[in-house]
Amino acid sequence: xxxxxxxxxxxxxxxxxxxxxxxxxxxxxxxLSNYPRLFSSSPTEPVIETFxxxxxxxxxxxxxxxxTDHSSKSDPHVEVYAEPxxxxxxxxxxxxxxxxxxxxxxxxxxxxxxxxxxAGWAAFMTYITNQEMISSSVVRxxxxxxxxxxxxxEALGEAIRPQPEWWLNGDPKINGRISTxxxxxxxSWRIRGTKGSGTIYFTSIRKxxxxxxxxxxxxxxxxxxxxxxxxxxxxxxx
Numbered sequence: 698x699x700x701x702x703x704x705x706x707x708x709x710x711x712x713x714x715x716x717x718x719x720x721x722x723x724x725x726x727x728x729l730s731n732y733p734r735l736f737s738s739s740p741t742e743p744v745i746e747t748f749x750x751x752x753x754x755x756x757x758x759x760x761x762x763x764x765t766d767h768s769s770k771s772d773p774h775v776e777v778y779a780e781p782x783x784x785x786x787x788x789x790x791x792x793x794x795x796x797x798x799x800x801x802x803x804x805x806x807x808x809x810x811x812x813x814x815x816a817g818w819a820a821f822m823t824y825i826t827n828q829e830m831i832s833s834s835v836v837r838x839x840x841x842x843x844x845x846x847x848x849x850x851e852a853l854g855e856a857i858r859p860q861p862e863w864w865l866n867g868d869p870k871i872n873g874r875i876s877t878x879x880x881x882x883x884x885s886w887r888i889r890g891t892k893g894s895g896t897i898y899f900t901s902i903r904k905x906x907x908x909x910x911x912x913x914x915x916x917x918x919x920x921x922x923x924x925x926x927x928x929x930x931x932x933x934x935x
Contacts, residue, residue, distance in 0.1 A: 830871040835882055839899050842915075842929050843888065849917055849925045853890030860887035860894060882910065888917065895919035 830836060843849055844857050859869035873884035880903030888897050900914035915927045 824865070827865065827868065827871055830873075830875055830884065831868060833875055835875050835877070836871065836884070839884075839897070839915075842927055843897060843917070846925070846927050849927065850890070852893070852917075852919055852923055852925050853888070853895060854892030855890060857888055857890040860889045880904070880906070880910070893919055893921065895923075895925075 840857075840859070849857065861867040862870050869886050871884055871886045873882075875882050875884060882899065882901045885896060885898045888895060895917045897917045898914055899912075901910040901912045903910045912929060915929055917925045917927065919925065
């Protein structure tokens with residue numbers, strides 16, 4: 698039957714005007730022998746192909762996404778509760794494994810800084826005030842009168858000078874107050890000579906502005922208890 702169909706197909710080609718001048722010779726037996734599986738009378742067997750290597754990766758189709766595309770996901774499920782929720786279970790807090798760090802107090806450090814600052818300021822002001830009184834004309838005039846007094850030179854010796862203090866870098870410590878504008882001078886400091894040392898006291902006031910100062914006290918108390926009165930003018934102008 699297959700040979701009959703093939704013959705009819707070839708006959709139709711021979712009748713066509715295109716193939717009228719050329720009629721090839723067809724050997725049906727040789728053509729049928731080339732396709733034994735197609736024209737065999739036995740039932741066809743399934744063809745099984747096996748692959749030992751990795752399969753070829755098939756490219757995924759490209760999907761174009763635009764800003765106007767909408768997500769295809771469905772809307773989220775919304776649950777509405779009309780009644781209050783049940784009480785949540787209560788769990789006791791676990792005790793800490795270690796003690797919490799103690800809060801460090803900052804006020805002791807602040808107080809220490811304030812105290813040190815105030816002490817430094819007081820020492821600075823004391824030093825500056827003492828230097829001003831040492832360089833004043835009142836102290837220089839008092840020391841001039843002390844060195845020229847014969848009674849004091851007999852008690853303390855020669856080279857009478859102010860006694861230096863180590864914590865003032867060799868300068869004497871002048872105690873008291875010198876206020877020439879207000880008309881009040883009251884000072885005292887240590888002096889020394891070749892024979893001994895003592896403390897000098899000087900007090901002077903001015904009654905009114907424009908008047909000279911009046912000396913109220915001018916003496917030296919030696920360390921042995923001897924009191925030497927300095928002979929000076931009762932009135933002077935510093």
